Amino acid sequence: MHAIEKILARAAGKDRVRAGEIVTAAVDLAEINDLYLQVIQSFEAMDGRAVWDPDKVAFVFDHYSPPPTPKAADNHRLMREFAAAQGITNLFDIDAGVCHQVMPEAGLVRPGMVLVATDSHTTTHGAFGAFATGVGATDLAVVLIRGTLWFVVPEVVKIELTGSLQRGTTAKDVVLRLLQEFKADGFVYKAIEYAGPALADFSIAERMVICNMAVEMGAKTTYIQPDHKVQEYLAARGIEDYPLDATDPDYEYAEVYEFDVSQVEPLLAAPHSVDNVHPVGEYAGTAINQAFIGTCTGGRLEDLEMAAQVLRGRKIPSGVRLVITPASREVFLKAIETGCIQDLVEAGATVTSPGCGPCIGIHQGMLGPGEVCISASSRNFPGRMGSPQAEIYVASPLTVAASALRGRITDPREVMEEGS
Amino acid sequence: MGKLQGRAFIFKDNVDTDQIYPGRYLELTDPKAIAAHAMEGADPTFAERMRPGDIIVAGRNFGCGSSREHAVIALKEAGVGAVLALSFGRIFYRNAINLGLPAIRLAAEPGVAEGDLLTIDLEEGTITLANGEVLTFAPFPPEIRKIIQGGGVIPLVKSEQGG
Numbered sequence: 229m230h231a232i233e234k235i236l237a238r239a240a241g242k243d244r245v246r247a248g249e250i251v252t253a254a255v256d257l258a259e260i261n262d263l264y265l266q267v268i269q270s271f272e273a274m275d276g277r278a279v280w281d282p283d284k285v286a287f288v289f290d291h292y293s294p295p296p297t298p299k300a301a302d303n304h305r306l307m308r309e310f311a312a313a314q315g316i317t318n319l320f321d322i323d324a325g326v327c328h329q330v331m332p333e334a335g336l337v338r339p340g341m342v343l344v345a346t347d348s349h350t351t352t353h354g355a356f357g358a359f360a361t362g363v364g365a366t367d368l369a370v371v372l373i374r375g376t377l378w379f380v381v382p383e384v385v386k387i388e389l390t391g392s393l394q395r396g397t398t399a400k401d402v403v404l405r406l407l408q409e410f411k412a413d414g415f416v417y418k419a420i421e422y423a424g425p426a427l428a429d430f431s432i433a434e435r436m437v438i439c440n441m442a443v444e445m446g447a448k449t450t451y452i453q454p455d456h457k458v459q460e461y462l463a464a465r466g467i468e469d470y471p472l473d474a475t476d477p478d479y480e481y482a483e484v485y486e487f488d489v490s491q492v493e494p495l496l497a498a499p500h501s502v503d504n505v506h507p508v509g510e511y512a513g514t515a516i517n518q519a520f521i522g523t524c525t526g527g528r529l530e531d532l533e534m535a536a537q538v539l540r541g542r543k544i545p546s547g548v549r550l551v552i553t554p555a556s557r558e559v560f561l562k563a564i565e566t567g568c569i570q571d572l573v574e575a576g577a578t579v580t581s582p583g584c585g586p587c588i589g590i591h592q593g594m595l596g597p598g599e600v601c602i603s604a605s606s607r608n609f610p611g612r613m614g615s616p617q618a619e620i621y622v623a624s625p626l627t628v629a630a631s632a633l634r635g636r637i638t639d640p641r642e643v644m645e646e647g648s
Numbered sequence: 649m650g651k652l653q654g655r656a657f658i659f660k661d662n663v664d665t666d667q668i669y670p671g672r673y674l675e676l677t678d679p680k681a682i683a684a685h686a687m688e689g690a691d692p693t694f695a696e697r698m699r700p701g702d703i704i705v706a707g708r709n710f711g712c713g714s715s716r717e718h719a720v721i722a723l724k725e726a727g728v729g730a731v732l733a734l735s736f737g738r739i740f741y742r743n744a745i746n747l748g749l750p751a752i753r754l755a756a757e758p759g760v761a762e763g764d765l766l767t768i769d770l771e772e773g774t775i776t777l778a779n780g781e782v783l784t785f786a787p788f789p790p791e792i793r794k795i796i797q798g799g800g801v802i803p804l805v806k807s808e809q810g811g
């Protein structure tokens with residue numbers, strides 16, 4: 229069996245499961261973000277009374293942090309009241325950050341667990357060896373009542389990464405390269421396991437990036453075999469007790485691919501789809517109105533450091549907006565401590581409170597008609613960040629910072645050669 | 649699970665949930681208010697032009713992207729009878745089943761034009777096209793059929809809760 233199958237089998241109380249089978253699995257953590265008052269509405273519509281296990285439930289207020297409208301503020305209020313009435317103490321309010329950063333930081337994510345959240349980027353937590361997947365509000369409400377959910381055991385695709393990243397390229401470029409190859413529906417309903425020597429070199433943050441954007445290829449979940457880096461990350465948060473599953477040597481993957489990451493160059497996804505991927509150089513010179521660094525894909529300390537590396541001691545042109553949204557409070561505090569926030573603000577950045585920022589087109593840096601944005605986020609769908617007539621290019625934090633510096637789309641290797 | 653009949657509205661590949669239901673309306677919680685924005689990001693005239701029972705016919709990966717259940721609520725409340733597509737984003741697909749919106753996977757391009765009248769028999773697994781041609785689709789697995797027959801997961805779980 230694959231490690232994912234072992235996780236599902238344990239959660240379903242079975243000895244064996246196989247791909248295609250529908251199992252009912254016990255859920256270890258169910259997270260609800262602040263887009264989904266619908267969870268509570270569905271819970272009540274199903275006559276839900278007590279949540280099955282309040283300690284296994286978390287609320288994260290990230291998309292509307294702080295609330296941009298009275299309605300959003302009221303939705304938060306209703307969620308706080310629900311959490312209090314149900315004895316749910318894992319409530320991360322508007323100061324906390326994006327759920328996919330906040331949950332691991334808070335020590336809620338561990339190998340071998342079944343994690344569902346009302347967010348498609350829940351695939352991120354495969355970086356820690358969890359079975360993690362996004363669900364809708366009503367599915368989540370069912371979990372609140374039953375503590376279980378049905379899943380189709382997925383086929384697993386293995387992507388082996390070899391080589392090492394070249395200067396100016398990042399984990400983001402690697403996942404864009406995969407999107408270029410496999411397209412937005414490449415792995416619908418399937419699981420992706422990332423492996424190989426390059427993967428072993430990747431930091432936790434880099435692993436989270438490639439697991440996060442696996443959903444842009446349609447993947448249901450991701451998996452990375454936990455190693456000493458994961459163990460150290462968890463130990464630093466006091467977590468030492470968890471199952472470590474391993475894939476059996478005779479497991480047959482549905483597909484196996486190998487990618488040499490040293491062949492990857494800085495890439496971007498051009499409007500309006502995540503798989504419209506090209507070398508940054510092909511779009512070099514395109515004038516931008518906004519550059520955005522943040523989100524559950526590109527707002528970690530490592531991402532802000534990359535941006536600061538490009539922008540330190542320099543200034544972005546007037547008329548260009550550089551919006552920086554730290555992924556979490558912890559990231560924000562560390563970035564203050566390392567001085568990178570100061571460097572970015574001095575270069576002309578506007579720093580917002582931790583959370584999703586303008587990623588989902590609600591507030592804090594929306595785009596007007598005809599505007600062009602280059603973003604370290606994950607999605608460039610029409611209207612994603614405001615006007616459907618705006619154009620969004622998705623790229624690495626290095627490329628975004630280099631483009632902010634020049635006011636036009638720029639291969640980061642150019643400005644890295646000049647300066648740092 | 650009976651018969652459905654409606655006019656086809658054609659959409660392309662990879663229609664994501666931001667197009668089905670733009671992010672700026674996510675704070676809405678009243679289904680009627682949500683329905684007013686159905687498909688707005690892909691076709692701003694859709695909500696006005698469609699009539700209850702009409703059918704969305706899309707390409708590959710319909711409903712990819714975010715997990716927002718609003719996308720399904722918008723279509724269902726607007727009265728969309730069914731969504732036919734070559735494949736679906738998996739969270740959209742689950743949400744559709746949970747809320748009782750038939751999401752039907754087609755094996756091949758159906759050869760349907762905008763406005764064609766389609767008749768879907770969920771029991772038989774058939775789609776009758778305007779020209780009389782009949783397409784078939786694989787029946788839902790029993791676990792999922794149970795949810796659809798129960799009118800979605802909400803009445804099903806509710807009935808388990810007892811008085």
Ligand code: SF4
Nearest residue numbers: 326523524584587588
């Ligand atoms: S940062 Fe963007 S992609 Fe991530 S959870 Fe928030 S809205 Fe979704």
